Amino acid sequence: MKKLIIRRALPRDARGIAKVHVDSWRTTYKSIFSENYLQSITYESREELWTRAIPNGYVFVAENEQGEIIGFSSGGKERTGNYPKYNGELYAIYILQNDQGKGIGRQLVNSLIEELKSDGIHSMIVLVLEENPSKHFYETLGAFEIDRLEDTVAGKEVIELVYGWKDFSQFYN
Numbered sequence: 001m002k003k004l005i006i007r008r009a010l011p012r013d014a015r016g017i018a019k020v021h022v023d024s025w026r027t028t029y030k031s032i033f034s035e036n037y038l039q040s041i042t043y044e045s046r047e048e049l050w051t052r053a054i055p056n057g058y059v060f061v062a063e064n065e066q067g068e069i070i071g072f073s074s075g076g077k078e079r080t081g082n083y084p085k086y087n088g089e090l091y092a093i094y095i096l097q098n099d100q101g102k103g104i105g106r107q108l109v110n111s112l113i114e115e116l117k118s119d120g121i122h123s124m125i126v127l128v129l130e131e132n133p134s135k136h137f138y139e140t141l142g143a144f145e146i147d148r149l150e151d152t153v154a155g156k157e158v159i160e161l162v163y164g165w166k167d168f169s170q171f172y173n
Contacts, residue, residue, distance in 0.1 A: 003064075003065040004062060004063070004064065004065075004104065004107070005062070005063040006060060006061070006062050006063075006104075006107045006108060006111050007060065007061060007063070008058075008059070008060060008061075009054045009059035009060060009061045009072065010054065011051065011054050011055060013050075013054065013059075013069060014047050014051040014054060015043070016061070016068065016069030017046075017047075017050045017054075017059070017061060017069060018043050018044075018046035018047035018049070018050055019043055019069070020069055020070065020072055020094050020095070020096055021050070021072070021092075021094055022041050022043050022046055023096060023097075024094035024095065024096060024097070025041055025094075026038045026039075026041075027097040028094075028097075028132065028133065028134065029132075031131075032129065032131045032132070032156075032158075033153070033154050033156060034154070037154040037155075053074065057074055057075070057076045057091075058075050058076055058112055058115045058116070059072060059073070059074040060072060060073050060074070060108050060111045060115075062095065062099075062104045062107065062108055064099075070095060070096045070099045070104070071093070071094060071095035071096065071099060071104045071105065071108055072092070072093070072094060072108065073090065073093040073105075073108035073109060073111070073112050074090075074091045074092045074093075074112075075088060075089055075090045075091050075112045075115075075116065075124070076088070076089060076091065076116075077089065077121070078124075078125055079091075082147075083125055083146070083147070083162070083164065085123060085164075085166060086123045086124060086125045086146075086165075086166070087121050087122075087123055088116045088121040088122075088123060088124035088125075089125050089126065090109060090112060090124055090125070090126040093105055093108055093109065093126075095108075105137055106141065109141060110171070113168050113171060116168075117168060122167050122168050123164070123165055123166050123167050123168070124164065124165050124168070125146070125162055125163065125164045125165075126138055126143065126162075126163050126164075127149070127160045127161070127162055127163075128160065128163060129153075129158055129159070129160060129161075130148070130159040130160070130161050131158065131159075138163040139163070140172065141165075141171055141172050142165060142170040142171050142172040143163035143164060143165050143170070144163065144164065145161050145162070145163055146162050146163065146164040147161075147162035148161055148162070149162065
């Protein structure tokens with residue numbers, strides 16, 4: 001990979017983030033959710049979501065040398081209150097399939113961690129579908145499974161794994 005830029009997302013990035021979000025869902029979850037469900041997720045709905053989210057949270061993008069967004073991460077305070085030893089959360093991270101395995105995810109998570117640390121947050125969780133083929137990515141970054149949750153997504157019963165970093169010194173940078 002030549003020139004990669006990791007930076008805070010700006011409101012104008014909502015469309016590019018939405019494209020990565022939808023395209024990544026369609027490739028990552030193609031063997032988990034129905035084609036009809038995956039096709040029902042629209043760029044427009046995700047763009048609206050990210051237009052609202054960017055000004056209110058920590059969202060980072062990875063831009064390739066052509067200035068195209070090829071990945072993103074978002075996070076902030078842990079949302080459920082169910083994990084008192086973990087006060088931060090990685091809400092989402094997606095990278096286009098052709099750009100995976102190049103260290104971009106690690107850089108996106110690291111950028112989020114640096115931002116969380118500046119707010120006094122030093123631990124974090126992430127929820128990931130047990131069937132997600134990329135779930136081991138979190139283990140390679142030093143996270144370990146702390147919980148398993150049953151949920152229903154798109155009418156399908158799924159198991160969500162909760163991975164955690166007790167403190168960011170566990171993050172394998």
